[in-house]
Amino acid sequence: MEQSFNWGIIGLGRIAHKFAQDLKYIPGARLHAVAARDLGRAQEFGKQYQVTHAYGTYEEIVNCPDLHAVYVATPHSSHAENTIMCMQAGIPVLCEKAFAVNAHESDRMIAAARKHGTFLMEAFWTRFLPSTLSVQNEIDKGTIGDVVGLKADFGFKPVFDPSSRLFDPQLAGGALLDIGVYPLFLAMLFLGKPEEIIAKAYLGPTGVDEDTAIILRHEGNVLSHLHASIRMGTKTEAYLYGSKGTILMHSRFHEPCKVSILQEGERPQVTQFDSPGFGYHYEAAEVMRCIRQGLKESPALPLAFSQTMMESLDEIRRHIGLVYPNDFLK
Ligand SMILES: NC(=O)c1ccc[n+]([C@@H]2O[C@H](COP(=O)([O-])OP(=O)(O)OC[C@H]3O[C@@H](n4cnc5c(N)ncnc54)[C@H](OP(=O)(O)O)[C@@H]3O)[C@@H](O)[C@H]2O)c1
Structure with a gap:
């Protein structure tokens, strides 16, 4: 037991x-x-x-x-x-x-x-969800050939409340850190650390980003087109374009979702990944597995990955002029 x-x-x-x-x-x-x-x-x-x-x-x-x-x-x-x-x-x-x-x-x-x-x-x-793992597996197997582009969005329209976690700069509110991390995560997982980043945003009345568009250039001139918004609802899908086909992670791609593999002249290969509960037990099980094995970090989600994500988020924030009170803490 x-x-x-x-x-x-x-x-x-x-x-x-x-x-x-x-x-x-x-x-x-x-x-x-x-x-x-x-x-x-x-x-x-x-x-x-x-x-x-x-x-x-x-x-x-x-x-x-x-x-x-x-x-x-x-x-x-x-x-x-x-x-x-x-x-x-x-x-x-x-x-x-x-x-x-x-x-x-x-x-x-x-x-x-x-x-x-x-x-x-x-x-x-999202890193530990069976849907994400299956996409990773298909890419590694070469099902869609070389990945030549990625497009991912995450947008919803909450009620505007300046004191809420989503809009308050004291709590590091805004679309980027709350949900923009998901498209960025996918781009970095499948295409690696970006070599170049450009971004534009609409900063709302509290000063946090409410609508942010990001383009990343990865190794081999592969581009990621990313969008995060708390100003509008968007489909929250992810497309991975390859030289031999496309993988679509259906809405909402960051949670247990449906995945379609689309190849010219073939019927779409569609898999629905259901999960008991919300799907947070996969990450918790990974923590338990690592700790029981005496590991200090997860090989599947190493700390270096999280650090690189934070550096990319900083760079995006520099482009959009998004500053938080925490940035002045030593
Ligand atoms: N993985 C996901 O799918 C997912 C989904 C939603 C959110 N999140 C992340 O989880 C974190 C919390 O999000 P949430 O949606 O649970 O937020 P929330 O409902 O606002 O809860 C945050 C909790 O943090 C505590 N807290 C400590 N200092 C606070 C402060 N100054 N103002 C307000 N609350 C404060 C409060 O708990 P006490 O009063 O009990 O101390 C509060 O209930 C965020 O970093 C968010 O990005 C992840």
């Missing part, structure tokens, strides 16, 4: 609930501790998921007995602080995307992980 693996969560918002619900799909995984900025809220969340320990400050969770890993589910602006606190206490972390606000912060997080010999991984769940 699998030995039980005790998870903790810092920041009990929307995604924390989804993550807590998905843990039931991993044999041996259990939610052991939760931490909120308010004890009552932590206790309420704890009751809902039969959690043993509920804390009213984030600092308390690192002293929780028998804790095996923490999932950091706070706004991007707190990821570095929350993660470094856990690294210093030797508590492994799965940290939500965007991994940090800027590359300086992610560099500090990774340095803390290495210094304290503690496991750290970005919670880029």
Whole structure:
């Protein structure tokens, strides 16, 4: 029988609930501790998921007995602080995307992980979804030949609320760090680190990007066309164009989705990838597997990948003139 693996969560918002619900799909995984900025809220969340320990400050969770890993589910602006606190206490972390606000912060997080010999991984769940893995497999097999281009978008139109996580610059709001990371992730996963980046954006009344267009040039003059928006709903699809065909990751490509392989003169080969729950258990299972094997990072999603993503996000932000209060922190 699998030995039980005790998870903790810092920041009990929307995604924390989804993550807590998905843990039931991993044999041996259990939610052991939760931490909120308010004890009552932590206790309420704890009751809902039969959690043993509920804390009213984030600092308390690192002293929780028998804790095996923490999932950091706070706004991007707190990821570095929350993660470094856990690294210093030797508590492994799965940290939500965007991994940090800027590359300086992610560099500090990774340095803390290495210094304290503690496991750290970005919670880029899309990396571990069967749909994404199947696309990776088809590309590696050469099904569509050489990849010659990528197009991906992610857009939705939330109600404008200047104090919400999505629009507040204090919380590193905006389309790019919240959802633009998904098209960027795909481009970097399938085409590698960009050699050149250009971007344009509409910055809304709170100063964060509400509509951002990005072009990346990769090795071999392969281009990625990326779009992220909280100003309009878009299809949220991804196309990978190859010399012998196209792979379409249907809407919404960042979650368990349908994948079509389109080749001239042939019927589309369509696969629907369903998942129990939301699909967050795949990334959590990867963390558990790595920690049980004594690894300090995931070979499938290494820290160098997350750092390169943050550097590319910084470069995109330079192009669009997007600055956050966190950028002035040392
Ligand atoms: N992987 C995915 O599919 C996915 C989906 C959505 C979001 N996310 C990521 O997860 C993170 C959280 O997103 P969310 O949608 O869950 O946000 P949310 O609903 O606003 O929850 C964030 C939680 O962080 C805590 N927090 C700490 N400092 C805060 C502050 N100054 N202002 C507001 N909340 C603060 C709060 O928890 P307490 O009050 O309990 O302390 C809050 O409930 C973001 O980095 C986001 O990018 C990932």
